[in-house]
Amino acid sequence: MDLATWLPLVAVSVMGAIAPGPSLAVILRVSISQSSLHGVFAAVAHGLGIGFWAFLTLQGLAVLIAEYQSAFSVLTVLGGLYLMWLGIKALRYAGQGEDTKIETVKSSYWEAIRDGLMIALMNPKAALFFLALFSQLINDEMTTLIKVQFWATVVVIDSGWYVLVALLLAGGPVLTWLRRNLVWVDRAMGSLLILIGLNVVFG
Numbered sequence: 001m002d003l004a005t006w007l008p009l010v011a012v013s014v015m016g017a018i019a020p021g022p023s024l025a026v027i028l029r030v031s032i033s034q035s036s037l038h039g040v041f042a043a044v045a046h047g048l049g050i051g052f053w054a055f056l057t058l059q060g061l062a063v064l065i066a067e068y069q070s071a072f073s074v075l076t077v078l079g080g081l082y083l084m085w086l087g088i089k090a091l092r093y094a095g096q097g098e099d100t101k102i103e104t105v106k107s108s109y110w111e112a113i114r115d116g117l118m119i120a121l122m123n124p125k126a127a128l129f130f131l132a133l134f135s136q137l138i139n140d141e142m143t144t145l146i147k148v149q150f151w152a153t154v155v156v157i158d159s160g161w162y163v164l165v166a167l168l169l170a171g172g173p174v175l176t177w178l179r180r181n182l183v184w185v186d187r188a189m190g191s192l193l194i195l196i197g198l199n200v201v202f203g
Contacts, residue, residue, distance in 0.1 A: 005137055012133050013154050017161040022083050022196050026119045029090060029189045030112045031166040033182065039166025041109050042116030047159025049120025054154045057130035058147050079122030080200030083193050090190030094183045
């Protein structure tokens with residue numbers, strides 16, 4: 001893949017990854033209520049979820065979502081409901097993340113992976129994003145290897161950004177302050193997720 005093709009892909013992927021939204025709220029909450037390592041697991045899972053949509057787009061299946069708006073609408077509503085469920089869970093268990101017992105750590109890692117993956121999979125707009133992006137960069141002569149490079153670039157950038165969020169933005173003195181005020185942070189995050197979910201469902 002030449003730089004003239006790769007650099008625009010990198011630039012747009014970075015802008016897509018760092019744009020504030022429900023994914024950022026979920027990764028932050030996992031990092032704050034559990035640990036930065038939990039946030040890393042969620043971040044990598046999120047990147048793989050985004051990679052799923054990138055794969056579908058590269059295979060041309062995302063066109064089906066654009067053509068069949070009913071499927072897109074159903075996925076969008078499910079995504080909004082999932083955000084609301086995460087928000088309700090945050091409100092219900094506000095302040096309890098720091099009390100996780102040793103024997104529950106393993107399962108909480110799986111929960112972090114699940115939340116990171118599902119927030120990506122329940123976002124069909126990602127397919128349309130990649131459809132718009134790849135349509136400008138992919139041509140009929142593009143080899144399978146180059147498509148794999150496209151996919152890997154998207155996954156690495158998305159995962160890398162949220163890993164940085166988990167390790168840096170939710171770490172150190174910032175993390176200490178956030179955990180000291182965990183109840184209010186959970187309530188704020190939960191309310192934000194519910195509002196975003198409501199906007200997705202009814203917006």
